[in-house]
Amino acid sequence: MVRFLVLYKQPTDVEAFDRHYRDIHVPLAKSLPELRSYTVSRNTAVVRGADPYYLVAELDWDDMDALKRCFASPAGQQAAMDVDELAKICPVIDSLVYEVETLLQRPILTRQKIKFTHFERAVALPDAARQDRRGGPQRHTVAGPRWPGLVPTSGGSPRANSSSTSLSTSSGTRPPAVQSAQRMPMKLPMPV
Numbered sequence: 559m560v561r562f563l564v565l566y567k568q569p570t571d572v573e574a575f576d577r578h579y580r581d582i583h584v585p586l587a588k589s590l591p592e593l594r595s596y597t598v599s600r601n602t603a604v605v606r607g608a609d610p611y612y613l614v615a616e617l618d619w620d621d622m623d624a625l626k627r628c629f630a631s632p633a634g635q636q637a638a639m640d641v642d643e644l645a646k647i648c649p650v651i652d653s654l655v656y657e658v659e660t661l662l663q664r665p666i667l668t669r670q671k672i673k674f675t676h677f678e679r680a681v682a683l684p685d686a687a688r689q690d691r692r693g694g695p696q697r698h699t700v701a702g703p704r705w706p707g708l709v710p711t712s713g714g715s716p717r718a719n720s721s722s723t724s725l726s727t728s729s730g731t732r733p734p735a736v737q738s739a740q741r742m743p744m745k746l747p748m749p750v
Contacts, residue, residue, distance in 0.1 A: 559594070559618055559658040560625050564641075566613040567650035575647045579613070583644060586637040592624040593617060612648070618658070625655065 569575035587596055595618040602610040619625040628634045645651055
């Protein structure tokens, strides 16, 4: 992967810079061919050196040839001309291109609600597990090893018809905890 890093020092007119960057430059950059990733960072803190940068932009391509094709394209030339406009508001803009070698990559955990038959629980899932095979969020029923006596009693699958599904034990009565929690969403703490 090849990364194009753009470092913007403090602009002379912050509001004009932000407006131009957000309304004009970002749409131009998003239209760049073969662009894989585009991130912007603000509120940088200096670890070593003089002044912090006002804004840092990172743009990633698969390889150097893809980056060169992008910069030679009409969209790439238009984005480059817009950097000249930004330089009127932000006199110091540094940039560099380098190859990225990933030495460690851990899965990103995201908070997501997993719907149960009658209540919800917030959990962390890796990105790869966030979607089920139909493309929607994963859904799980309450029945299972943590609540062994609970089973759906009507309406078929809780996924297909969760509003008409009720819970009961194998004896036909609802446990007191399910009676009180059935109608109100409940968020359980996330494991650390």
